[in-house]
Amino acid sequence: MQGLLLLGALVLGLSLAGGAHTPSIYDEMHEDDDDVSAGGTDDAGMKPRLPTAEATLGPLICPRSFPGLLGCNDSDTLLLPNSSQALLLGWVPTRLVPTLYTLALALGLPANGLALWVLATLAPRLPSTLLLMNLAAADLLLGLALPPRIAYHLRGQRWPFGEVACRLATTALYGHMYGSLLLLAAVALDRYLAVVHPLRARALRGRGLAIGLSGAAWVAAAVLALPLALQQQSFRLVGADRRLCHDALPLGAQLAHWRPAFACLALLGCFAPLLAMALCYGAMLRALATSGRRYSHALRLAALVLASALAFFAPSNVLLLLHYSDPGPRAWGDLYAAYVPSLALSTLNSCVDPFVYYYVSAEFRDKVRQALCRLAPGNDSSSSKTSGDGARVGTGTRSTSLV
Template sequence: MRWLLLLLLGPRALGLGLAGSPRTPSLYDEAPEDSSPAGGDGGPRGGPFQRSFPGQRSANDSGVLELPERQRALLLGWPVTRLVPALYGLAVAVGLPANALALWVLAARRPRPPSALLLMNLAAADLLLGLALPPRLAYHARGLRWPFGEAACRLSVAALYGHMYASLLLLAAVSLDRYLALARPLRARALRGRPLAAGLCAAAWVAAAALALPLALQRQSFRLAGSDRTVCHDALPGDAQAAYWRPAFACLALLGCCAPLLAMLLCHAATLRALAADGARYGRARRLTALVLASAVAFFAPSNALLLLHYSDPGPDAWGPLYAAYLPCLALSCLNSCVDPFVYYYVSAEFRHRVRAALRWGARPGVAASAAGADSGPSSGTRSSSLL
């Protein structure tokens, strides 16, 4: 009986209490204001630790957030204020002209096969992503000082994620088109048409817009207490993190990245298996298919894996600096817009021929390429290593 009483009363005697029940405060409940379970990495007082630099709203101004010094140091470190703008600058410098030229040449192509429609939409998504980056570049280069206002902050965040995930969804659509062309060439004659290509493009844009819409519906610009810095999305109220942003970004990562990457993996694996059955005849097509898949995984998987970990809430002391690592990985994902033109367009000898003809003849690339032998492209019903 004595052991039974000790077992029942022991937790209360130690001041632990039962889950969800009040307990008597003890001396050990009081801790210094700056203390935290992770040695200074914890969130603001009054709530559990949540990542993405959650702040506590100022009692005097709801537009001001208070961050612990440790989180402030991570947020303002060199990876966020130096490395991130450098990656964004590279994406703008390379991606904008490469995608603009590719879109110009593809739009002027006559006749235009269904694959060209998919690639035009991919080039447009990458081009729009590049156009959305300069405000973010300026924001990071200025030490996280957002000068454009709340409406522009919401639009910038929604455009960044929306166009990036639109690009990934269109990559999955292109992989399905290439699977039909290379692994099912006979069936491709019936399936690979303008209706299928237009439907895949429309579905990708609608899905990307739906995934990005929640990013434009909540306030995201806040001034850091005790400074002149106004952050855009990089420090958010802790209550909004759990109630709103966690489900929004979980859907974004799972539906906008994991599902398209899985579709690409399945399509490219089936394509590689079909091409491997023909021996060395399609060696170049196999290498190109493997390169396309590897580049998509390398650019998109790290940021989205960190994003899922970021909102998984594993415990109060698990992922303190995670968001500081996520921001460079997000910028790395934007570099995919630089790689796409060279993997999907310029790798084709026919496309390079069209580009040279367009630059030589001026403003009518379609006519110039036709005059230079544009009819050399492969038909939609035969296998080819070209992506056009």
């Protein structure tokens, strides 16, 4: 819910930025079309006025990224309408978005790094531990993919690293983010089997299932993100000393390539996993609710996991589908300007995962304290509290960390 409220505030802020009203790209098109079609001239009456981006794009605009026209005899430059440039270079993309990315990096990198280390060295070797290790790795890799995007936005939408790096950065950002969501669905399925079908889970919840679910999530994320690496994404902006990365794309490529690519990402990479999580956690909540107050903590935890995934991932992907629901000029306007901050908001889920899945567990917190005490110089007292394999004596199957 907080993610949805923040998104609403961002959209409202975009509409108020730069004055009482920011002219839409479509308003400018209709104002200029008459002049160009009538062969309008400049004020001095010397020569015909050249058609602007607003006049030339016409009704074929597909608002995924800001649509641009390729420069004359140059496939490396794009001409953008003034209204799109104002939104692209405003305070939201150049200040708010890098702030959100920096927050995701500063919180997610150490939290997921510590979680991955503890899971790999101290946690019981359960099948669910393998799933959580993959989830922590995906969130950790997502954090490592953010520094180039942060530098790009802080430099005022200037990409300094070249075309290949732009493709790799975009592919890594989307691939790791949707991979994290697919792994969340895999964890939900594992917990569903353990809670709703405990007898059947003894035969199904083995190491083979955990490896299969993890591998399927990584392969699916790679396949869904692959189209992002197949098209040029960095272009120079006509009339400005800026090279954009993915924020402005040629109109023809948007219609032929990017529309199906991002429709698949939203439907298969986001809404299908969210639906699977809703069904699994819904069945878990129903089963736990009938068991009485003994499982109230686990019930609240399952509800928190589902709510956080919906709050962080749903807004950006809803905006993504709205972009493609009707590409007409009077449909949705410059929704990409709202999509950019909502995408940055989605990365904050990588900061929430460790605290929801690991740190809410008293058992996991004990393991973290043990690990930190071992690292402290001259302190080896914690070793006597653990078994020879570095974990607390016992199976650890009653942990509330969803392990």
